[in-house]
Amino acid sequence: MTSVSAYLGLFFSALLAATLFPAQSEAVLLALLHAGQQTPWLLWLVATLGNVLGSLVNWWLGLLLLQPRVNQAWWQPSEQRLQQAQAWYRRYGRWSLLLSWMPVLGDPLTLVAGLLRERLVVFLLLVSLAKGARYLLLIALAQAWLD
Template sequence: MWEATGYIGLFFSAFGAATLLPLQSEAVLVALLWAKQHPSWALLLVATIGNVLGSMVNWVLGRYMERWRDKRWFPVSAKRLESVQNTYHRYGRWSLLLSWVPIIGDPLTLVAGLMREPLWSFLALVTFAKATRYGVLCWITLGWA
């Protein structure tokens, strides 16, 4: 029972951290690695899957948010939206390799949906970026433990 609780907590913290919520999944992963009750490869897999699925929520939101851009309550000005779109055009899909970076990564996945980035390339780049980030974190943590 306790083993599943660690995986579930890690999954939801990673999922939430990838959305626009201010959560930190790295602390949960490090704590579980230090506890040494779960295989590190399984923790890496759960964190990556949760984080990528959270990023997909952003992608879906971005995919459909432009239909409301003319509403008064729309959270982004037309000028800011155009600026973001121009930036994404300049750097393209490869900018998704930065989806792991705090502060810019989550909005970047939303913009990818807004810019109609195909799901297959979105998933490939975001999964690579997020798995690499968690992999490096596991490597550093296990080196210290």
């Protein structure tokens, strides 16, 4: 696998993994680390950028879903569900985006942030911090295990 295709594969697996589609970027990252042909810090950067961009897709979808022209029958959140999400987000606030790295919880959380109109700068800062830290920890653990 060429270096460019390895980085592209990692980027797109990380992007897809951050959306609401089920995918795993960690396996791709670990395989590339194990192969030892790419620079670990560049793998970290590519995985983080892809994963943050995938979360940005969720945020953007959240912004769009409550627009009257988009809010069709297939997406009609009940007023109760919307109020529950708003109450939860108000209770835990934007800091809950630091959990955006977590499986199952993280992806819907980024969608809710869009639904509730979290500011883009705040969203990007907190999600980048969370996702970057997760990949950094994964790389550090993998390198300690591989050495």
